[in-house]
Amino acid sequence: MSKSAIVLGAGMVGVSTALHLRQRGWDVVLVDRRGPGEGASFGNAGLIQREAVHPHAFPRQLSEIARIARNRSIDAVYHPGALPGLVSPLLRYWWHSAPARYEAVARAYASLILTCLDEHMVVAREAGSAELLRPIGWMRLFGDEAKLEEVRKEAEAAHRDYGVGYRMLDGQELAAAEPHLLVQRAGALHWTDPYSVSDPHALTLSYARLFEAKGGRIAIGDAQTLREAGGGWRVQTADGPVEAAQAVVALGAAAGMLTRRFGYAPPLFGKRGYHYHFGLQGNAVLNRPVIDEESGFCLVPMRAGIRLTTGAEFARPDAPETPIQLTRAEPIARTLLPLADKVEDKPWLGTRPCTPDMLPVIGRIPGRVTLWGAFGHAHQGLTLGPTTGRMLAEMMGGETPFIAPEAFRAERFR
Structure with a gap:
């Protein structure tokens, strides 16, 4: 039983973790509702x-905080x-975003990001889906020359420090690259490295x-039914109970609801x-x-059409859907x-699972071997x-993980 695992959550993180464990000979059941x-x-x-070597930091400028506080924007809104319930995690988010602390966060975060293209392509090629990974990057459009020059400096620093690829476009070059834009802009920053997934x-x-x-x-089941059983773990599925020696919580924003039952309450919050x-x-x-x-919104060419995010x-x-941001964004x-x-x-x-220090939890849950x-x-x-998925599978198997895991340990939130 020592190399058997239940992976709870079948998003990209859970699927990848289950796959990497299986490739190392584990008996794995992937469970999701x-x-x-x-x-x-x-x-x-x-x-x-x-290119995302710097995670999204909490705004530090009072003018930016005031703009968001008015609750009329497209990029950020809130339910009063x-x-x-958000005061504590957001204050901690703000604290970790202070320049000196943020610099250390970004270094750890970049250690993950720098691997993403290679790790995806290895899996996608074997899965026969590499054509979904389009090597076209993405663009940030600017109407202000001063802002364009400011982001040029940011891009130069990302290239110098982390090898991030980019190119700057002036207004004419942007119009040639995207001839069906209906507006003129001063130029664009084109991040050239990212894959765009169709x-x-x-x-x-x-x-x-x-x-x-x-x-x-793969089994349909409720992760909240997870229980300790005979030195291992049991979860109920549509096909009956499943047992394994080890379990992985890859439930995104819902992860804390489960781990809290086993003595670990990370300060997760959702966007x-x-x-x-x-x-x-x-x-x-x-x-x-x-x-x-x-x-303040993204337009993406997808198989299904142009995705407005x-x-x-x-x-x-549990709040009802309030797509006011889409209502504001569509006419623009x-x-x-x-x-x-x-x-x-x-x-x-959908809900993005966030931590106050902007780093994911990857590793053993405290107090639970x-x-x-x-x-x-x-x-x-x-x-x-x-x-x-690769990093955690290596840790679970007693290997030295290919990325240093210390910054992502769960214990930092005890």
Whole structure:
């Protein structure tokens, strides 16, 4: 039983962890209430973000905090009733975002990000889904020359310190690269390294099929039924109870609800996000994902159409859908691109699992020798799934992990 495991959560992180364990000879059952990739991995900008060596920090400028506090923006909104429960994690988030502390966070975070392209491509090639990983990068559009020069310096630093690839475009070069934009901008920063995933759900499903082809098993079940049993773990599934010697919690924003029962209560908080897909009029195209910095949302060419994604919504976990950000963004998006009708009848909603120090939890749950965590990846669960899966599988097998694990240990939140 020592090399048997239940992996709870079938998003990109859970699927990747299950696959890496199975490749090392473990007997693995992957358990989720839904099918693989139907949670937060389903809805995102679909980017494998090699450039994202600096995690999203809490705003430090009072003008930026005041703008968000007015609760009228597209990139960040909040439910007033949710704020009492968010005060503690957000204050800790602000504390960790102070420049001196943030520098150490970014170094640890970059150690994960630097691996993401290679780790994904190894799995995607074996899964037969490498064509979903488009090496086209993405663009940030700017209408202000001064801001464009500011981000040029940021890009130069990312290139110098972490080898991040980029190019700067002036207004004419941007118009040539994206001829169907309806607006003129001063220029753009093109991050050239990232893969743009044409169908994130299909990518996760392909990794799940590879896991099954290697002898892994996927079961529908409720992670909250996890119990200790005979020195190992048991969970109820639609096919009956499943037992294993070890268990992995890869439940994203819901991870804390489970680990709390076993004595570990990490200060997780969620950032909800929405998306819609639109058609394009006539023969218009969008060649690569873009974020218009004046507007604060992302437009991404996907198999299903042009995906309009929102920023962050802070709400209680059980709060009803309030896609006000999409309502605000759509008319602006129509001034940027000749969008046609929506593809879906209703928007998609998912929750990004965040930690106050912006680093995921990867490792053994404190006080539990056979219970492990792989959660808290915030905006980068899709990006870091294979990296996390390999790293945790190596740790569980007693190998030296290919990335130093100390910064991601669960004990830092005790």
